[in-house]
Amino acid sequence: MFRNVRWDMLLTMLRCLSLRHARRAPFSTGAMIAIVALGVAVFFSVRLANRAAISGFQMFANSVSGTSDFVLTGPGSRVPMAELPRLRRAMDPLPVALIPVVEGTATIPGTGKVEGGFDAAQVGVLGLDLLAVRNMVYVRPAQSSITTASDDEFARFDSVYITRALADWLEVQKGDKLSVVLGDAPVSLDIGVVLEPSPLLPGSREKRILVDLPALQKLMGTTDHVDRIEIIVPEGQQSEELYGLVEERIAALDPSVWTVLESDYHVKAGQSMTAAFRLNLTILSVLALLVGLYLILQAMEAAVVRRRGEIGIMLSMGFEPGWIRRAWLVESLLLGVAGSALGLLLGWALAQGAVRAVVRTVNTLYFSTTVEAAGWDWGEALMVFALGVGACVLAGSIPAHDAATTPPVQVLRRQGRGGGVRLPDHPAFGSLLLVVGVFAARMPAFEIAEGAPFPVGGYVAALCWLAGAAILAGRALVFFPKMMAPLMEHDAAWKLSLSQFRHLTGRHKLTVAGLVVAVGMAAGMETLIHSFDRSVTAWIGQALRADLFVAVKGIENASNRNRISERVWQDLSNDPDVERTDVGHIFRIEFRSVPILIQGMRSEDAWGGAGRIWVDPPSGISGISDVPVDGIPSAVVSESFANRHRMGSGEQFEIQTPMGIRKIRIAGVYADYGNEAGTVLMNGELVSRWFNDRRALNLAATLRPGADADAVRQRWIQKHPGLAVRTNRDLRADVMRIFRQTFAVTHALKAIGVLVAVGGLALALFSLLFERRMELATMRQLGFSRREIVKAVVYEGSAVALAGLVGGLLLSIALGWLLIFVINKQSFGWTLAFAVPVMNLAGLAFAVLGAALLTGLGVGRWASLLKGEREE
């Protein structure tokens, strides 16, 4: 395109066409840059937020001791202590460092910094041999930096290291005491060292506590095992060779005792588990970018229309069309560069807010991660920048082609009224897209990683329906004059506005299309959220029936490693005010390379919690305490487990436990909105034995008739200050709040969708009227009052908004259905009841129409003041 380019000519044209215009109309140039910036910013911020949320899964141990080359663990993520010397002997000839690791969580109550609704912060605790880890200075001199502790501190096993991030957050320093809940009891920790952040210690940027390993084991009640052993190959010329030798030795280990994890398994597990969630977010942000693209296209096209006169004159003067096209493309490029650069900065700023929303969702659904800020990433920035500039050039290429190929006479003649861009807008094409969408929606999910389904068909269907609805809604404007004309037969402004729809321009259709997409997206998401809310409310009503619910303090996801000791849960169960208790044990294991939860229930209820919502109710096995005669215990599995692993009632599977491989038979499938990983629910005593751990995750107590729940709660809190004891009412409120938090990001994207829709409408109206400024000026001279012109503009804008709104709302019902029954189900494995959020959609309609009205008033007033002879 730019071969044999005469740059001096190109520069002259740029000066005449683009720079002159930019100087004379700085507002519209600025608006276009802002549009590009907004689209790029939304996309960039979501990408950065996703990255930041995942970075929180990186192993802090790695950043303390150097990057691990191999990670070994045992069944159930436990390595019995007796295996440590055996592993050392197996590795003896090799100069590798073996780093046992225990992970825990500490809840810091009373920080005054509300997190997830609790007045308690939850931070990761890492148990490492605080003495041995100093040896890393010889093993990985270039990476290790734990030796920042001074000599008099290293032999203190009774104090803890905390990161600078945590120290600053809690406003504590070395020598202070830190009160936390570890296990199920409050403890006071002496802060011995504050780890300063450094490029060598990336984990120190997060809020973490580092405790001597045996001390953490005691606090957590897990003295019989460590969670994993990290193997680190020293730096040196022979490292590669040694790496191979270590692999050989690992391969020779007993596979029933040892499991090899990839050294970045935390990151990978996090990535795998949240793949669907992050991809959903990315797709939604791409949709925002697409809508932004539409705005860019519209703005560029409006610019072509505005400068038709100049283009016509230049063509008449003998400028080749190719030059016009090039100049136009370079202008698009410059706009893209300016807008994308601004968008990156804006996106980075937005990401700081978005990351909190993403992390909140990830915290609730997956693991605890304490990332609070999204870091700048050059790779992402370059990619997004290129995408932004490319999108601008693409958006500019259609109007550029239009400007360059239209003959000069025709251009000049059409000055008053532009046809605008011609997109494929045949109703048959739109209908075809809708049909294709129906078929795409029936496609099964595509697995992007093991256990991480991606609803490709669902997204294709969404795109088809978006495009189809946009085309058809634009065409529907044609029927407007006939339908609306009788309403106000004697109103000249009404007639004037309706006359615009008799000769529909591409711009009208494009405006309606943009509105349909934006409203459809926003309302579709609103429908999903509302349906989720309704389903969870119903689920809570069924599931939460006990009077008191007890758990360790902190965020109640599976990554909270604190547990209630058997002594404590037995004590609570034997309280004279308690009629019966359901005690839950939970273990995270790897199943088919993805994490799942094995949940054990000690319950008098048939399947632990009377009010389960059954997707496929159990039959044959009467309850959770039954062990069938064939020796294979039964379990019920969550819907997400069944969907993700494609298993159902009657099927059997094996899991690896510290006691060896155990078989389980699926007796039924239940709905569970608690986690996406997939849960296997079975007999609590059996699970405790399999995992050699009798600590409980939670306890639900039903009190004897007449017992005062609040009084019992107070008594328990005083006796066990490390426990969170909630009444039924409190827990319901907490659960609902947590579920609503999961939609924090979706809400933000929805808001952006509405903003884009309203912005697009304003821009389109402005563009339409600017194009007709001569006509409007003539109308004034023919006797139309300013008021009538304003009215005409308001009518036209409202009609366009109404068409877009109706199309968008209809589309949103289809999209809502798609999100709930296809995309959401395939991604998360949750079945939700479809519910239309009537009030919220009415609010959205009101907002869009109100915005149209206000924009119409503003633009109409501006149009009414135009003078016919005014030149740009």
Added chain:
Amino acid sequence: MKHAISIYILVIGLCLQNPVGVRAATTDEAFRIPSAHHIFSFPHDYGSHPEFRIEWWYLTGQFAAPAGDRYGFQATFFRYAFQPGAGAGSDAFGTNHLFMAHMALTDETRERFVHEERFNRDGWDAFAAVGDLDLRNGNWTLRRTEDETMELSASIGVDTRMNLTFTPAKSKVFFGENGLSKKGADASACSWYITYPRLITEGQLGLDGKTIDVSGEAWMDHEISSSQLSRDQVGWDWLSVRFEDQSELMLYILRDAAGRPDPFSTLAWVTKEGDVHQSGPENFSWEVLDTWTSPETGATYPVHVKLSGRRPDGSPFMITVRPWMEAQELHGKLGGISYWEGACDILENGRVTGKAYMELTGYANDLGAALQ
């Protein structure tokens, strides 16, 4: 009858070790102080003595490859009891003993010195067995295999590996009065000092991906104490020499902060027959010929020295200690204690008559404070 005699000897031995009614002397922290009444018993005394605060097994020596390349090595296993109340530990992660270990190799041909330190606590990854020689610190091990033969398996970084066996060419000797070596005026500043002055050393050296057979000789000390130095002492200069005439020499000069030698400094000769002759600082002279300043720590070490005095037969001697290379400093990245320990040649009248290892401590840090 035989059994009865054995039991009789054992009972007498135990009584002498801890006479009935006499409590063993201890430090303020209740660690035992070595006494001159100890009757050494082997293999028990090869092993660890956890009731004492400080203990080390110290191997130094030289070996050569068939091609003639010469190497010096140091392998040291320390045990250092933590102060009571260091923190709550467990069997696998104890808080009773700190095990330090230093490993170093001097490659004379390539003028290369590599070393590594390790800190570990008693438990799964480090221990010193009681009752026999069986030491571990990470993947570094030193064990007695049969009779008095020992095996060392160690690595330095990823590129240096040593698998060596040590067989005594001479019987072990005991320095000091009945094996009790006094290091200062403080009652507790003493150690049991057991030495193999000449060990035949054979094995493999893995270096930069190649494994070569090596052979040579080594010196091994095993010292047990609860306080090595008096409060006013800051360090020591230590030298072990294996002469070509099959005699050996051991010297330690204890220094105060002003650099003055302590009266408890000792020169000991081991004759070809294995007899030990010891004398105080009045009978020898230690003259610094030249120094070397470490670019790493800034410490200045007297690495070129002249030693003169009298042999056991009364004849005078004057030897010059010449290091293979000057940069043989262990930097103390972990414990903060830096010192110089290196392979040296011994020259008499310009001719090499022996090989030595020299240790120079307290030049970078006050070692006395560390070992109190």
